[in-house]
Amino acid sequence: MTESTMPIASIRDLRIHFRSKAGVVHAVDGVSFDIRRGETLGLVGETGCGKSVTARSLLRLNPMPPGIHAGGTVEFRGAGELPVELTGVDESTLRAIRGNRIAMIFQDPGKALNPGLTVREQIAEVFYQHRADELLDDIGLTDRAGLVRTLIAREASLRSRWIERGLLRVPPLRAHRAALRRAVDDRVTDALAETQIPNPRAVMDRYPHELSGGMRQRVMIAQALACNPDLLIADEPTTALDVTVQARILDLINDLQRRHDTAVLYISHDLSLVRRVCDRVVVMYAGKIVETGPTEDLFANPSHPYTRGLLAAIPSASHQRGALAAIEGTVPELVDPDPGCRFATRCGFATPMCETTDPGLAPVAADHEVACFIHHPVPGGVGPAYEKAAT
Amino acid sequence: MQVREYLIRRLMILPLLVIGTSIIVFTLTRVGGSPIGIYLSHEMSQEEVAEIEARYHLDDPLPVQYLYWAGGVLRGDLGWSGISAGPVTQVMPDKIAASLELAVAAGIVAVTLGVGLGTFAGARRNRLPDHIARIFSISGASMPTFWFAIILLIVFWVYLGWFPVGRSTTALFTSIEHPTGLYTVDALLAGNLRAFGDALWHLVLPAVTLGYGATAIIARMMRSSLVEELQEDYVDAARAKGLAERVVLKRHARRNALIPTVTVIGLSFGFLLQGSVVTEIIFQWPGMGRWMADAVLRGDQATIMAYVLFTSVLFLGVNLVVDIVYAYLDRRVVLGD
Numbered sequence: 001m002t003e004s005t006m007p008i009a010s011i012r013d014l015r016i017h018f019r020s021k022a023g024v025v026h027a028v029d030g031v032s033f034d035i036r037r038g039e040t041l042g043l044v045g046e047t048g049c050g051k052s053v054t055a056r057s058l059l060r061l062n063p064m065p066p067g068i069h070a071g072g073t074v075e076f077r078g079a080g081e082l083p084v085e086l087t088g089v090d091e092s093t094l095r096a097i098r099g100n101r102i103a104m105i106f107q108d109p110g111k112a113l114n115p116g117l118t119v120r121e122q123i124a125e126v127f128y129q130h131r132a133d134e135l136l137d138d139i140g141l142t143d144r145a146g147l148v149r150t151l152i153a154r155e156a157s158l159r160s161r162w163i164e165r166g167l168l169r170v171p172p173l174r175a176h177r178a179a180l181r182r183a184v185d186d187r188v189t190d191a192l193a194e195t196q197i198p199n200p201r202a203v204m205d206r207y208p209h210e211l212s213g214g215m216r217q218r219v220m221i222a223q224a225l226a227c228n229p230d231l232l233i234a235d236e237p238t239t240a241l242d243v244t245v246q247a248r249i250l251d252l253i254n255d256l257q258r259r260h261d262t263a264v265l266y267i268s269h270d271l272s273l274v275r276r277v278c279d280r281v282v283v284m285y286a287g288k289i290v291e292t293g294p295t296e297d298l299f300a301n302p303s304h305p306y307t308r309g310l311l312a313a314i315p316s317a318s319h320q321r322g323a324l325a326a327i328e329g330t331v332p333e334l335v336d337p338d339p340g341c342r343f344a345t346r347c348g349f350a351t352p353m354c355e356t357t358d359p360g361l362a363p364v365a366a367d368h369e370v371a372c373f374i375h376h377p378v379p380g381g382v383g384p385a386y387e388k389a390a391t
Numbered sequence: 392m393q394v395r396e397y398l399i400r401r402l403m404i405l406p407l408l409v410i411g412t413s414i415i416v417f418t419l420t421r422v423g424g425s426p427i428g429i430y431l432s433h434e435m436s437q438e439e440v441a442e443i444e445a446r447y448h449l450d451d452p453l454p455v456q457y458l459y460w461a462g463g464v465l466r467g468d469l470g471w472s473g474i475s476a477g478p479v480t481q482v483m484p485d486k487i488a489a490s491l492e493l494a495v496a497a498g499i500v501a502v503t504l505g506v507g508l509g510t511f512a513g514a515r516r517n518r519l520p521d522h523i524a525r526i527f528s529i530s531g532a533s534m535p536t537f538w539f540a541i542i543l544l545i546v547f548w549v550y551l552g553w554f555p556v557g558r559s560t561t562a563l564f565t566s567i568e569h570p571t572g573l574y575t576v577d578a579l580l581a582g583n584l585r586a587f588g589d590a591l592w593h594l595v596l597p598a599v600t601l602g603y604g605a606t607a608i609i610a611r612m613m614r615s616s617l618v619e620e621l622q623e624d625y626v627d628a629a630r631a632k633g634l635a636e637r638v639v640l641k642r643h644a645r646r647n648a649l650i651p652t653v654t655v656i657g658l659s660f661g662f663l664l665q666g667s668v669v670t671e672i673i674f675q676w677p678g679m680g681r682w683m684a685d686a687v688l689r690g691d692q693a694t695i696m697a698y699v700l701f702t703s704v705l706f707l708g709v710n711l712v713v714d715i716v717y718a719y720l721d722r723r724v725v726l727g728d
Contacts, residue, residue, distance in 0.1 A: 059630075059631050061627055061630060061631060095633040095634070095635065096633065097633070098630065098631055098632065098633035099631060099632035099633035099634075100633055103631065103632075104628070104631045106624050106627070106628055107624075108624065111623060111624040111625060112624040112625050112627075112628040113625055113628070114625040114628075114629070114643050114647070115625075115647065115721070115722065115723060116646050116647050116720065116721065116722060117642075117643075117646075125629075125632055125634060125638075126632050126633075129632060129633045129634055130633060158634065158635070158638050158642075207722040207723070209723045220628075223632070
């Protein structure tokens with residue numbers, strides 16, 4: 001495979017468990033999928049199915065402990081860089097990727113922005129962290145040697161201590177510091193302007209609570225896309241927003257993604273949203289993938305009983321009042337789960353073997369895989385079938 | 392609302408609050424007995440006592456007596472302090488200065504140790520350093536001051552002889568001017584480094600005693616609010632930007648965790664400033680606490696009233712400062728709401 005066809009990230013057999021009082025929770029249990037360069041991939045499932053944990057493992061943001069990395073790999077291939085295995089990489093390499101090559105926007109921008117820092121300060125951090133050298137270039141300090149450069153360079157990369165910050169207020173250094181500020185401000189303004197925020201210079205000095213929800217999410221997006229990452233993780237980016245604002249934020253992400261050729265991993269439980277924006281979909285249930293395929297194919301031919309149940313539960317204008325389908329039962333406990341199919345307890349088609357044997361993903365069509373015995377050969381025995389259950 | 396506007400409004404309300412407090416305390420003090428009690432002797436006749444009472448308007452109704460007292464305060468006359476054998480206005484500044492010096496020293500101990508320890512523990516939640524910090528702070532909050540003070544005294548003064556008691560070496564301090572009454576500042580103003588060292592040396596034990604209790608409370612508050620902040624989304628968002636853990640902790644989480652801690656710091660500082668009876672007595676520190684204790688025991692009402700006036704203004708002032716610092720730290724706070 002050439003670089004352009006290689007997936008940007010490959011998750012293989014990822015297992016993330018959490019220690020809890022009741023036992024070890026198998027939150028993510030053997031998940032494998034690829035994210036391709038520039039594509040929009042939807043990661044769908046209900047609350048607690050492990051979709052957020054899976055996505056956060058791309059930035060290694062899951063708290064350990066109580067989390068345990070129980071196995072599997074997360075490989076990331078940034079443009080023009082060697083592949084990095086994120087679960088085992090050292091702290092400094094990881095930090096060079098976070099916010100720079102892989103960025104994330106969160107569900108509630110009101111909580112994901114620091115209430116005590118201005119928009120300018122928060123976005124500037126990204127540039128200080130990842131573009132310190134370019135900032136020094138901007139203010140013409142690259143070739144200079146000595147104390148001035150050292151101090152400004154430390155300030156530019158967020159490493160200065162309070163005593164150095166004190167020194168930077170003294171006249172000869174003050175001018176350099178002011179120049180650095182101006183250089184950063186220009187970049188912050190550009191980043192904000194990218195997200196079509198009106199009057200970015202004025203917004204820069206605001207605190208998050210002074211902005212509307214939609215504006216805050218735009219600030220979040222500006223911050224995430226500041227370094228033009230290869231992969232953007234969007235964890236339910238519109239759930240906390242007004243319906244009228246949702247569509248505009250989605251269009252914005254879509255537009256920026258296309259212009260910068262960024263891959264986007266959408267985490268969502270909103271199937272109609274996923275259908276609208278995603279190229280491919282991964283459906284998760286109780287820590288495992290049950291079905292994955294191109295959006296059109298998956299919505300036209302949902303092959304897993306769980307996916308069918310989810311699609312049947314989408315309300316539409318043609319539905320009668322009260323006629324919405326619901327999936328019977330509740331999500332199983334993920335403490336020491338049974339070896340079989342996790343959906344067996346709620347599945348209308350389950351046979352005894354579903355409870356003892358894990359079906360595993362197998363293709364049903366091009367690029368479309370399902371983990372259900374209805375679709376692939378059963379190891380010795382009679383498998384479930386839609387037709388049989390119907391009679 | 393602007394800070395200045397808010398300040399002016401609060402300063403206008405302040406006198407009303409002081410008047411309210413002083414009325415309550417004046418009444419309660421009078422219930423405890425006559426203010427001339429400590430000046431009378433058994434040989435005096437009924438007539439003589441009545442004459443003295445009349446001279447000081449003590450035969451008038453209580454509200455009128457209060458007005459005489461309040462009138463005196465407005466003219467800068469706080470009465471005669473029986474225990475110090477001098478006018479209150481002359482004795483009090485030295486007492487306040489002594490307590491202030493001790494409170495600032497104890498406050499520095501408490502805030503640096505408390506915030507540092509709380510941050511250290513909160514960032515290492517439920518690990519060994521956190522447990523050790525917890526033991527340290529719970530002992531600080533639960534150990535009786537008199538006991539801890541005496542232990543310090545026995546170990547560091549009696550046995551080791553490392554630290555002195557009292558406020559200063561008299562010979563050193565009679566030789567220099569006292570424009571501020573704060574011995575460390577006076578010594579520096581006089582350019583006398585030996586005297587400065589001596590003043591600091593005398594401060595150590597009482598400041599540690601007084602500061603330890605406050606350290607404990609501040610550290611507990613700091614730890615719990617830091618633990619809370621570290622679970623917020625913006626901390627993950629900061630990590631997702633690639634920031635170093637040190638930056639995430641100091642620039643993001645600690646700054647916000649300081650907001651609730653500031654209230655505790657402000658209140659602790661108020662308590663430190665009003666003087667500590669036990670600490671001042673044990674370390675022979677000539678501050679407000681010891682003065683007050685003497686006055687209460689001997690029924691010196693002018694001194695008691697002056698003390699109450701001082702502490703009520705003090706706490707109102709401290710609350711004001713806390714409000715303003717709070718609004719500075721938490722941008723969502725609107726002053727005057």
